[in-house]
Amino acid sequence: MKNRFMLAPLTNLQSHADGVLSDDEYRWLTKRAEGGFAVTMTCAAHVQAAGQGFPGQLGIFGDQHLGGLSRLAAGLNGEGTHSVVQLHHAGMRSPRELIGEAPHCPSANEEFGARAMSLDEVKASRDAFIAGAKRAEKAGFHGVELHGAHGYLICQFLSAEVNQRTDEYGGAFENRARFLYECIEGVRATCGRDFSLGVRLSPERFGMDLAEILGLAGALLKDDRIDYLDMSLWDSFKAPMDAAAGSKTLVELFGALPRGRTRLGAAGKILTGADCQRAMDAGLDFVVIGRGAILHHDFPKKVAADAGFQPITLPVPEAHLKAEGLGTAFLAYMKTWKGFVAEPA
Numbered sequence: 001m002k003n004r005f006m007l008a009p010l011t012n013l014q015s016h017a018d019g020v021l022s023d024d025e026y027r028w029l030t031k032r033a034e035g036g037f038a039v040t041m042t043c044a045a046h047v048q049a050a051g052q053g054f055p056g057q058l059g060i061f062g063d064q065h066l067g068g069l070s071r072l073a074a075g076l077n078g079e080g081t082h083s084v085v086q087l088h089h090a091g092m093r094s095p096r097e098l099i100g101e102a103p104h105c106p107s108a109n110e111e112f113g114a115r116a117m118s119l120d121e122v123k124a125s126r127d128a129f130i131a132g133a134k135r136a137e138k139a140g141f142h143g144v145e146l147h148g149a150h151g152y153l154i155c156q157f158l159s160a161e162v163n164q165r166t167d168e169y170g171g172a173f174e175n176r177a178r179f180l181y182e183c184i185e186g187v188r189a190t191c192g193r194d195f196s197l198g199v200r201l202s203p204e205r206f207g208m209d210l211a212e213i214l215g216l217a218g219a220l221l222k223d224d225r226i227d228y229l230d231m232s233l234w235d236s237f238k239a240p241m242d243a244a245a246g247s248k249t250l251v252e253l254f255g256a257l258p259r260g261r262t263r264l265g266a267a268g269k270i271l272t273g274a275d276c277q278r279a280m281d282a283g284l285d286f287v288v289i290g291r292g293a294i295l296h297h298d299f300p301k302k303v304a305a306d307a308g309f310q311p312i313t314l315p316v317p318e319a320h321l322k323a324e325g326l327g328t329a330f331l332a333y334m335k336t337w338k339g340f341v342a343e344p345a
Contacts, residue, residue, distance in 0.1 A: 001038035005300035008267045008290035009041045009086035012330040019059020021068025024327025031325035033079035035298035040081040044088030047132035050099045053090030060132045073140035085136040086145045091153030107164035130186035143196025149232045151206030161207030188225050200230040210242040221259035233268035255283020273309035315342040
């Protein structure tokens with residue numbers, strides 16, 4: 001990494017309906033690479049058609065996606081950034097109207113109308129993550145991140161609340177973490193030694209147990225099979241929902257974990273230069289920037305030039321976001337974020 005800034009994997013709804021990269025998504029991402037991000041990560045890219053989580057999602061489940069992915073990798077790499085695809089399967093959170101069938105889940109889930117996956121389907125999804133990594137490598141990306149956060153498939157396996165399986169993928173936490181570890185092992189066995197591998201986790205919501213995720217994070221940070229852990233904290237500087245965790249903020253809890261060669265980053269309301277410094281002081285090796293990167297494609301350069309940098313005040317005009325490289329679909333999506341886009345005069 002040429003600096004300590006990673007672009008968060010941001011949903012932007014800009015790919016074509018079949019998952020093929022669009023010009024708008026290419027422009028959005030390469031502009032962030034131009035803006036100085038040391039790691040530029042795609043949005044969540046689904047590894048199976050039945051794992052799609054939202055409209056306009058980037059796909060990596062078939063060779064029909066290779067042309068666009070190769071173009072994107074070349075564009076990012078040409079800017080000197082470390083290019084990464086985030087590998088994703090929405091599991092029970094796949095909308096039925098998008099995938100044309102009941103969503104898949106480790107166990108049947110009434111709330112989402114999801115059906116339980118068979119053992120063969122579990123292994124097929126695991127293999128799809130591994131195949132997605134190989135496809136990213138073939139396209140020219142420098143690495144991949146496994147999306148194990150936000151209540152999506154890997155997260156669903158980790159959750160004792162969601163995962164009610166009684167086979168080797170359910171029950172004790174060791175079994176619930178098996179799917180993730182098999183994905184890690186498979187990517188490492190299939191891709192080259194210099195191909196980077198990260199994991200994203202979230203510590204709260206979606207049936208997560210903070211103590212379990214702290215334990216998993218601690219184990220991953222000492223596991224040389226991955227290069228970095230990306231914690232999605234929602235709000236890095238808040239106290240945990242679990243009162244038993246004490247008075248430290250979330251970023252302090254995870255930042256205090258010992259590590260080997262694996263590096264730690266986090267996302268969650270890191271919006272200013274001062275926030276970046278505070279998060280690094282809490283023990284991070286790098287910061288993961290989402291909202292700040294939407295507002296300013298060159299967020300890393302602005303913070304490097306001014307440690308006290310403050311982003312543009314919300315709500316922002318549409319023209320500002322267009323100038324920052326957001327296409328029509330992404331702009332429409334940002335209008336659903338309360339108070340983000342200014343109403344036209």
